Amino acid sequence: MNIKKHIPNFITCLNLASGCLGIAFATSNHLVWAAYMIGIAAVFDFLDGMFARLLNVRSEIGKQLDSLCDMVSFGVLPGFILFGILKLGIDPRIEFREFIPYVAFLIPIFSALRLAKFNIDERQTDSFIGLPTPANAILIGALPLIINIQIKSDPTLYHALLNALLNTNFLIVLTFVMSYLLIAEIPLFSMKVKSLKFKGNEYRYILIFIAILLSIFLKFIAIPLIIIFYIILSIINNLQKK
Structure with missing residues (x-):
């Protein structure tokens, strides 16, 4: 039995386990712990791909398993x-307010579309078309960390920010914006590098520098800003290539 080929899939399943635990926390109104699970x-999502490349054991089942686990996490x-946060912030003056939090489940729907599209889109081997689901999830996961x-x-x-x-x-x-970005035809660069040279990786290094700087001064507030800068830098990168 070749144990080596199962290592990346085992790590992928740890991704799934984290997502399941996160859902349990979220449904128990422990949104901070749910965010940590993201x-x-x-x-784990980063490590499974890294080990698959290092061990040279990439497979079709690993690719499909990765998408299924990403769908949960x-x-x-x-x-x-997002459903939990919407319930916290619902305006009591709004009619039919009890139904509004369910808008949050547009995120899983568009995430499924994003992942299905990624699996069959041959343009997304070295870059992305639309916001990757982990980036979208990390931005949303930052909200309870900022609030709580x-x-x-x-x-x-932070009174104004809380409001x-x-x-x-x-x-x-x-x-609605995050749902759209998941399936938008916007090319975004990948953080995977073929070499550590600055040339060809300029925007990756700029993003890393911005991320470190923002994290030092803004802590959790930095997370959504980093995602925004990632999108902006990708758009600038695309314009320069034209």
Whole structure:
């Protein structure tokens, strides 16, 4: 029995386990722990591909398993997190307000479309078309961390930000925007590098520098800003290539 070929798939299943735990936390209203599970799942998602390349054991079943696990960890889980946040911030004056949080489940639907498209799109071997599901999930996962950890550390300083993040209209718009970005025909560069040289990796290094800088000064608030900069730098990169 060749154990080596099963190592990447085992790591992929740890991604799935993290997603399942995250959903359990989210449905129990432990949104911070649910957000941490997205981060842990993202680490396993990175490691399974890395080990598959290092061990030279990439397979079709591994590719399909990866997408199925990503659907849970980066599709269903962020949907439940957004559902929980929408319930927290619902405006009592809004009619039919009990139905509004269900808008969050557009995220799993469009994540499924994104993953299905990725599996059959031959253009996405070295780059992405549309926002990758892990990036989308990490942005949504940052919201409970910002609300429950960073803002609570200094409510006076972050009062306006708290009102914005719990605003029903903002959250609905965010849901639609993120759903669109998942399937948008926007080329985005991959963080996978063929060499460590600066030439050819300029925008990757710029993004890493921005990410480090923002993380130092803004902590969890940096996460959505990093995703926004990733999209902007990708658009600039595409314009330069034309």
